Amino acid sequence: MNSNDKVGSGNLEKRESFKSSFGLLAAAIGSAVGLGNIWRFPYITGEYGGAAFLLVYLLSVAVIGIPVMLAEVIIGREAKKDAIGSFKELSPRTKWYSSGVLGVLAAFMILSFYSVIAGWTLEYLINSITNQFAGKDVVAIEAMFTDFISHPTRPIIWQVVFMGITALIVVVGVEEGIEKFSKILIPLLLVIVIILDIRAITLPGGKAGLSFLFKPDFSKLSKEAVLAALGHSFFSLSLGMGIMITYGSYIGKKENLGNAVLKITIADTIIALLAGIAIFPVVFAFGIAPNSGPGLVFITLPNVFPQIPGGYIFAILFFALIAVAALTSTISLLEVVVAYGIEGFNLSRKKSTIISFTLITLLGIFASLSNGPLSAKKFFDRNLFDFLDYLTANYFLTIAAFITSLFLGWKLDKKLVEKQLTNDGTISVGYLNVFRFIIKYVTPILIIIVFISGVFL
Numbered sequence: 001m002n003s004n005d006k007v008g009s010g011n012l013e014k015r016e017s018f019k020s021s022f023g024l025l026a027a028a029i030g031s032a033v034g035l036g037n038i039w040r041f042p043y044i045t046g047e048y049g050g051a052a053f054l055l056v057y058l059l060s061v062a063v064i065g066i067p068v069m070l071a072e073v074i075i076g077r078e079a080k081k082d083a084i085g086s087f088k089e090l091s092p093r094t095k096w097y098s099s100g101v102l103g104v105l106a107a108f109m110i111l112s113f114y115s116v117i118a119g120w121t122l123e124y125l126i127n128s129i130t131n132q133f134a135g136k137d138v139v140a141i142e143a144m145f146t147d148f149i150s151h152p153t154r155p156i157i158w159q160v161v162f163m164g165i166t167a168l169i170v171v172v173g174v175e176e177g178i179e180k181f182s183k184i185l186i187p188l189l190l191v192i193v194i195i196l197d198i199r200a201i202t203l204p205g206g207k208a209g210l211s212f213l214f215k216p217d218f219s220k221l222s223k224e225a226v227l228a229a230l231g232h233s234f235f236s237l238s239l240g241m242g243i244m245i246t247y248g249s250y251i252g253k254k255e256n257l258g259n260a261v262l263k264i265t266i267a268d269t270i271i272a273l274l275a276g277i278a279i280f281p282v283v284f285a286f287g288i289a290p291n292s293g294p295g296l297v298f299i300t301l302p303n304v305f306p307q308i309p310g311g312y313i314f315a316i317l318f319f320a321l322i323a324v325a326a327l328t329s330t331i332s333l334l335e336v337v338v339a340y341g342i343e344g345f346n347l348s349r350k351k352s353t354i355i356s357f358t359l360i361t362l363l364g365i366f367a368s369l370s371n372g373p374l375s376a377k378k379f380f381d382r383n384l385f386d387f388l389d390y391l392t393a394n395y396f397l398t399i400a401a402f403i404t405s406l407f408l409g410w411k412l413d414k415k416l417v418e419k420q421l422t423n424d425g426t427i428s429v430g431y432l433n434v435f436r437f438i439i440k441y442v443t444p445i446l447i448i449i450v451f452i453s454g455v456f457l
């Protein structure tokens with residue numbers, strides 16, 4: 001039986017949604033582009049010293065991220081199932097599906113802290129509407145942020161609101177609408193970030209920020225930084241969680257997988273770079289510490305808006321758009337967990353969503369409190385929030401991506417891989433052998449080296 005005949009065999013209700021490449025690309029880009037680009041990329045680039053980190057990040061996107069994403073969509077389109085089901089379908093009675101299990105756990109934990117930041121964007125949206133940034137100096141803007149995140153209830157209320165919206169969308173199943181909508185909003189976000197870029201690089205003293213971002217100083221590069229760069233490439237591209245497997249299972253048989261993967265990766269990388277260009281000049285122009293941590297975007301950009309003509313409107317648009325970009329990512333994260341509840345525990349979609357929502361939100365509340373009232377409780381020197389962030393990207397996603405690349409390189413029938421990449425021989429792909437070589441040897445070996453040296457050495 002031709003695998004494409006299997007469309008619809010999964011029990012996920014939206015199995016047949018993405019008929020056009022438009023829908024698929026919008027969904028995949030919607031998942032990839034999010035807080036990872038605008039919030040996480042700048043903050044960890046700042047934490048790990050700038051340009052040298054960026055270079056390693058770009059390398060890991062190209063050499064590891066792209067092949068792993070290709071592997072995930074191949075697995076998904078071949079098996080036509082969700083993250084765990086796909087491994088079971090392609091290799092019954094083996095343990096390969098453990099990669100999917102790790103992915104579900106990772107999605108659970110990521111969503112718990114991701115929704116906290118997503119909640120912050122709502123607070124900042126309200127702050128922009130009520131014109132809170134005007135007339136404040138750097139110190140006041142920083143204080144506004146720290147007061148807010150350490151407040152015992154305000155961040156939690158926003159987080160629960162954000163999770164509630166996500167859960168509603170996942171229950172009602174209107175993802176496709178939202179994703180098409182995000183196809184308009186993401187270009188709009190791009191325009192606003194470019195306007196911020198222009199203002200940022202023309203700030204007096206801003207040039208130092210560009211050097212920080214683009215002039216590598218390799219003496220600053222620790223082994224942990226390399227692991228963080230690798231982990232972030234998975235985080236930003238939504239890899240290692242079966243999300244691209246699930247989306248791959250919706251891709252039509254005429255779609256050129258290599259092209260789709262390239263487009264998603266390029267879009268994701270450009271938005272991250274532009275966010276970095278908007279933020280680091282401000283960091284240096286205003287004397288903010290580049291390693292300010294997860295608050296970086298919230299303490300830099302509010303200084304810039306009042307300095308741009310129309311800044312009031314741009315601030316509102318900016319925070320509204322990142323909230324939407326975050327929403328398309330939280331939808332994909334919750335979908336992974338909910339789908340597992342449906343397929344693994346035979347729950348109805350509604351039950352699965354309610355249970356997932358409750359458990360994730362509970363963990364998220366503790367993550368949020370760890371920025372304030374519970375900050376003294378440490379897990380390996382980090383508060384719960386930072387610990388979840390660090391653990392998922394650097395361990396869970398990395399290990400799951402490792403298993404996925406081994407599966408594709410060593411286990412999956414070569415002919416299937418060729419069939420998927422060439423669309424049954426109807427298009428020619430010059431990179432077939434290169435891809436096979438990379439996914440079989442280069443990707444897993446690099447992941448192992450980086451992982452072992454980052455964790456143990």
Ligand code: PHE
Binds near residue numbers: 237241
């Ligand atoms: N890629 C998303 C972002 O950059 C986050 C995400 C990670 C979404 C993993 C889904 C899965 O914001």
